[in-house]
Amino acid sequence: MAKIKIEVKQFFRDQKNSFFRFLRLVKKEFRLVRTDPWNLLIALVLPPAIIALLSTMESQKIEFSPLPVAIVSNDSNSYVNPNNFTNLAIDNYTKPYINAVVKSFYLFPKAIYNASKFPYSMELARRQLLNAEIKCIIVIPVDFTEMLANGLPGLIECVPDSSRITDIQKNLNAVYDSIKIFTNENNLTPQIRLAPFTPFSIPEDYDEDFSSTLVLVIPLMVYGIANVLTILIIVKEKPIARLLLTPVKRSEILLAKYLTFSAILFVQELGIILAAVFGGLFIRGTIINLFIAVYTLAYSGLSVGIFISAASKTKTEANQLFLASFVVIILLSGSFVPIENMPIYLQAISYVLPLSHGGPMISAILSKGASVFGFHFYMLLAVSLVLNILTFIVFLRRRYEV
């Protein structure tokens, strides 16, 4: 009996010891965590910061900014008066409709063209759409007034920016608002119809889901992979310290890294594009344009990656910097919240982030057939170049000790 008592006592003593040992281990863990404040900062501050960021975007959304559109009027069909058989070219309803657009809270007519007088109107409007100056072309057809005057349903055609699939419906809804105002003010029973005319839609013999998914995925993947590929290439190479005790120059070491990884990315982008084409991606633009765009974006990912690598002291630091920057770059890229809806200071930041340009650039080539050499391309090049210069400065000053 006494023996059992001792054993039980011993058992509890062991448990107690084990518990205190465990507590001390926990304490040690906290001490270790504290030695890396950067890690803690990312873990504790980043998530609330991201949510706060999003909340400022949401609040901004209520202050809706009107959709920039161009109106192209073809309305010029003659109207034959059944009483005296006079032939009149009329466009009586065009002006009231334009007024409705002006009045609409959701629309902002950036350009108004009279196509019956000026034959290149549609071409000009289309160019504006490609450059993302406007989000939608509203086309008033040839027989608009004639149909309405004869009590027939009038048609309004729409060419929305289809590069961001999620926005198409939003654009059409805004146009519909102008139609509502027009029918109310002109006492027309709702006989006017919206006819979404999407010259930028994906042809039937291509896989629509695949193509519209890739428009979103390609920029993210290209940027992300180039970034991940390069974030460690400087921090993890310890023998650089010893290399520097040979007649080598720091700039040579760095250039060699740029060259190597640019070459790897070249092959990678070829692979991505080949796989996408064989998988059934619809590319309205040329493949060369697409390749240049994708490669430029990848290069910007490499530029950010090498910069992170040159600026971080340890591998952990590089990984954390990568994570933090990646989250911010994606959040502010405009794929989640349209850049126009962000507060102005966030817009300014997003302006210099690679994905904010890479995404629209690639989708414009894929869905609108745009040329790569536009604003986004030059912006991307400029951002990469600035990063490259910064990387050189940081790397030349980096401390190396054998």
Add this chain to the structure above:
Amino acid sequence: MRKIEEQNSNEVVVDVQNLNVSFGEAHIIHDVSFQVKKGEIIGLFGISGAGKTTIIRVLTCQIKSKNWTGKVLVTDLTPEKKKNHQKILSRIGYVPQLELLNLYFELSPLINIETFASNYGMKKEEAQKVAEELFTILDIAEDTWTNALKKLSGGEKKRVSMAIGLIHSPDVLFLDEPTTGVDANKRYDILNYLKKLNRRLGTTMFVITHDLEAALVCDKTAILREGKLLAFDTPQNLIQTLPSKGLLARLTIEDLTEEMIEIIQEYEHCEKISRVGVSEVEIFLNNFEKNLNYFIDYLLEKNIKIVSMSRDVANFRRFFQILIQEQEEMERKEEKEKENIGRERREGRAIEDEREIEENNAANE
């Protein structure tokens, strides 16, 4: 041309005069001067923090010239001028302390060699040829040449690292603690390889170490303490400066105590005594041959029982210890004098400190 150079064994490869190094307020190196001649192995000894690495870093262009003063020439070029750096670096080799940080572990020894050799403008075949020679001298087995370096043993990695340091036939090879972290037997191996390379290739070597055994292979030794050069000469010459030219008596004494050592020290011809074991002491006498017998009489008189006795010549280790000890004693004396001056002021503070310690102890309990 090359031949004339080789004949002139007095050619100075490294010349350091009045080197001072400071980082901000910290004055690390004080007025250090020495010369390294072609073909010599120089050992720079000193306990941790003495400034050995700092000196090498000046010589290898790693410290900005604003942090140091003095005349420094490495292969007749001064690292003070930035435009000399590449030239100097192309003429020197460096074997750093830690292999883990300084070799490409995923690559093979040959590829490692090739990577470093190309920075000296050497072609692949050329580097390969020299590497094979060096690997043979260094006994690196041929079947490991193309394996990933991480599969080699610590000693083998060290030897590969030495081969890299020598690949471009440098005028001088710097080695930072080549024997630290290597087990006792391998240490001697490494030292032997250094000697072998020095003899076969005639490479001048500058070794920093706190491994006093390394003096065995050094032509000259320099001893550094707290940034000051205390001695610079051949080990033999340095030992000769000891009393009786380094002759000493090693005694094993029964039940050796500190009191006994004090008694021995009181003997009029005893220059120095150091305890070297539980019951062993080494004693330097002035006029050793003459005074040894009288000394033994003195011990018998004082009732100190000698178990055994031998005569010996001091080794470098002993010289180093004595030199450092003397230096420390001198400094302690100086400090005491300084302390006497400022005592009053500090006494109040000391009492405060004591109270604090007491309070802390109480809190801990």
